[in-house]
Amino acid sequence: MVAIWSICLGNLRRRKVQNSLIALLLLLSTLLINTALTVISNSENLYEDLHRETKGSHELLNLTKGQHDPQRVEEWWASQKGITASVLLPYKPLAGVMHHGEDIPNLYIYMMNTPDRPFGTDELVFAQGKEVVQPEPGTIWIPTSLAYKNDVSIGDELQFKAGEEPLRLTVSAVVIDLPQGGPFSTTARIWMNNTDYQHDLNSVPGADSYLMGIRFDDYSQRAGYWERFESFLGTPFMEERTTYEQISAFYFIMNKIIGFVMSFLGIVMMLVALFTIGFTISDAILSNYKTIGIFKSLGLSSSKIIYTYIAQYSFLSLLTIIPGLILSRFLSGIIIEQSLSFLKTDHSPIHIQGGGTELIVGFGILLLILLCVLLYASKARSIQPMQAIRYGMSEAAHSRITKRWTEGHKRVKEFERWPVPFVIGLRNVTKNLKGSILMVILTTVTSAVLVFGLVLLNSINQMQETSPLWGYDSSDVALMVVNNSTFNRESIEADIQADPRVLHLNWAGPAIGVVPADKTQSSGSTGNHSQSVSIPLTVVDGSLDEIGFASLSGRNPHNRNEISIGINISRQLKKELGDIIELYIEGERHSFTVTGIYQSIANMSNQARVTADAVNKLSTDVGYINLKNSADAGEIVQQLNDKYGSSIQSIKQQTLLDSVFKEAAAVLLIPMSILGLLFLMVTCLIIYSTCRIHIRKETKTYGIYKSIGLTSNALRGAVTWGIVALSAIGASLGIICGVHLLPSLLRGLLSSYGIVKLPLLMQWTGITLLALLIMAVASVGCWIASRVIRSTSPRILITE
Template structure:
């Protein structure tokens, strides 16, 4: 056993660079894989635990059109066994909020008359401020999604556009509002004192709306309850209904994207590490062939020799996997803190769930490494002591090398007309095929990571250029009516029509369409029976084409009997272009022909578009302006806001998109930048190590080159150019993978969110620069490794 230990320690000492590199690869691959798993599982567990603790709703019902009696609806659900239903919550929908003199854009407000707590479902968690039964008079509670995003804290004053004069209320608490306060939310519940609600909002000419949450003891039975409920109503439920999948989806989307990227790249890095281990073991066996033959002749068995490699890499794995698992906790914490910051309070941080997965990931990686070591180290079984001592290799390999030397001498004449540096660089690449393949893979992966990160971040940051393919409009300015009772549509329309800078103006409103259970393929979570589907409708008064609403197939509806449906509605109803869809709108049955199918990240494509002729009581409260010159957007916005005061809120479309998606860029930029830097570092180190090994093997050859007049820098430049050419081929493959392969895989992940065609913007200048960066890093690794040529004289090199 002492002999095995001595050999193992000797291997660790002699190959410090290679062992350090392999250790770094194992650490980073462990870090990435465990971070990805931890981020995904922690996100889901954190949300589910909070959902359970707050008795979170599985469904939300919003009654805004007066089509059902809220009290009657609540009483029916409250009377069912296995159901928890909240009290009826009264609110008024508004828009327009000011903090520190700045308008907060693109935010719909539900001004709540706070009922007595507990609510029954969706209990509030206080993140800042003192917990109380109701907000104090003159104060409000606001959700973390509003507070953290716009730096609003307890004690600040907010102004609400609630009539001729703004309503000023101070923030007494910030609360976690689980169903309506998630990432990318464009709604916020503002919890008011009931007396303030009656007094301050009595003059606001907006009808009361009602909201209630439903929690099932067994969510899989929801379809059976809904069937009974609609039998009780005598009609399908005609108001808005939000399911658990829609409530929870956007808490997970960013972490799923990050987890996907990290898992994929962590597995690639692990494969590179395993290949490097196999390559290093094979090289070690060939380099020490004679030594192993001597060990065998002295009585050391093949099993013990193999065990020395298992012991060596087992030790190396343990001292790198454990730090990798510990570091993954820190990285996971940073990512989760960023992506789920809305679930954090002043007195508690976001909890990381990792202990079980860490053990499984660590043990799995260790077993995989030991298996690879055992397979590659098994080559030592075939070593015959006499052949090893005589030839330093097997007799068959010795004969093969002699034959190969003769063939190389004959082939050498083919390169006589080539420049000497080209021949040296080409020979360095072709003679070391395993190492060259490893370098090619590394530069491909590195380029793919860099390009994919750039394309993804740039596509989100520049979303305005592709906004129709994300389900949004492409207008220059959006006008949101904040005081419908006082606002004069005709006056604004006339003013805009007389403005020579404006190309067109179109209005849109909102309604609910219901596909009855008999016409739908949608089923409950257990998949046992169909359910009716409540579909939010975008109702356009004007031209959808002018607004810029796009379809991935077909066209926008032009007539009252036409409809365009989101991709997930198409799946639920099993409808394609040309099919007929039957919907109940305002308790009237309508038949529509599907003219288009579109994708939208909002509502996960669970929506549809119709013309205004279909809806009798349409409140068109959003206007879309296109300008002849988009550079006039700022002036138009300022002019409209000055002219119409608190009746409207005019903003640029870019401002609205930024209000939703800037947080996505902020969350993604840290992990994507980190991954890019890691792969650049790994590429440089592995190319350095591989080149160093090969240069040491060929050191006598380079001594001969120096003795016949070639300088050290000429030889080093030739070797570097050969590696750079190999890296250029890898960079080209990496660009293809980063532009097509990785987005294609990500598209599959986003399909359930309603995005089947990922709208990407190709910044070819940046892509080319990143590819050039990976080539430069590869060349630097080879250049640094070749310093040994410069530090040795030709005589010493030839002697060696």
């Protein structure tokens, strides 16, 4: 045992650089893998814990069209066993809110008449401010999604466009509003005092709308409840209905993307670490072949020699896995705090869980390392003491080298016509084949990480260029109707169409389409509990083509009996182009032919588009303006806001997209930057270590080169250019992986969110610069490692 520990400690002392590098790889792979798993599991756990604590609803009913009696609906659900139903929550919709004199864009407001708490479901959690039963007169509660994103604090005044004069209310509390306050939400519930609601919103036209939450004791039984409920109504439920999957999805999407990238790269880094361990053990056995033969001749068994390597790498693993797990908690905390900031309160910070996950990850990584060490260290079994002492290698290997040396003299003339630096660089690469493969793999992975990160962030930042493929329009300016009482469509339309800068103007509004229960039985269903499907509709008065809506297949609807459906509706209803869909709209049954299928990140593609002929009366809430020159958008926005600011809010499309997706870019920026820097650092260090090992092996050869007149810098340059050529190959492969392979894997993740064709924008200038950066990092690592050549003197030949 003493001999084993002596050899183990000797290996650790002699190979400090290699051991340090392997330790770093193990640390980083542990960090990435555990961080990815912690981020993914904690995102769901934090949401589900809060959903359970607040009695979060599994379905949210939005009664806006007057198709059903709200009291009757509430009474039925409240009377059901196994159901927790909220009280009816009256509200009036608005669009248009100002903070510090500036409009908050792309935000629809539900002005809630706050009932006495508790509500029954979706209880509010106070993130900031004093918890009271109702807001005080003149004050409001706002959701964290509105407050944190727009830097609204307690005591700030918000102005709402609710009539001729704006309604001014002061923020007294910030609350977590689980069903309506998630990431990328464009809707916010503003909780008002009952007296303020009755007095200040009288001027807002229309009757109250109602929200109602439903929570099932057993979520799997919801289909049976809906079958009985619609039997009670005598018709399908014809109002808007939001499911648990739709409510919760966008709380997880960013962390799923980050977790996917980190877990994939962590696994890749672990494979690199295992390859490096195998390469190092093989190199150590070959370098110490004679020494191992002497150990065996002295009575040390093969098993004990193998145990020395197991002990060495067990020590390194424990030295790195434990800190990696600890560091992953901090990194996970940063990512989760940023991506789930809407669930954070001042008095209850987000707590990271995952002790069990850490143990499994740590044990799994240790087991992989030991299996790898055992596999490669077993090569020591084949060492024969006599051959090792005589040849310093096996007799067969000695014969092969002798044969290659003889054949090499015959091939010398083939290289005489090539420049000497080229031949030296090529020889360095081909003779160190395993190390060269490792460098190509590393530069490929690093390039793929950097290119994928650049492409993804660039695509989000430049989303205006691909907005139709994300389910949005491609117009230049959007007009949001913020005050129906003062909105005069004919006047605004005449004014806009008279402007010579305007190319097209089209209007749109919302509606709800309901597929009857007998049409929605899914595959695998027994048919006992089929239920209706509520589909949000975009109803367009004008041309969907002019607005810029795109389809994955088919075309936009042009006629009254045509419909374009989201990809997830197509999957759920099993409808393709040319199929017939029957929908209830405004209580009337319609038959539509599917003319197009599209993807949309909004509503997870659970939506559809029809023309205004399909409804009796369009409730216009947005207008789309296309300009002859998009550069005029800013000027037109300003003019329209100055003239019609009391009834509409005019916004550039880029502003609307930024209000949603700048948040995604900000969340992705930190982890992608960290990953890029880590891989650059690891690539540089591994290339340095690998080159250093090989150069030290070839000390005699470089001494010969010096004796015939080659300078140290000439030799270093030749070796470096060989590594640069390798890194160029790796960077090229990495670009292919970063542009095609990683996005295709990400598409599989986003498919459930309604995105099956990832709209990416290639930034070839940036991609080229990243490839050059990889090559520069590789050359720096090699150049630093080649410093040993300067100390190589031809005198060693005399010594030899």
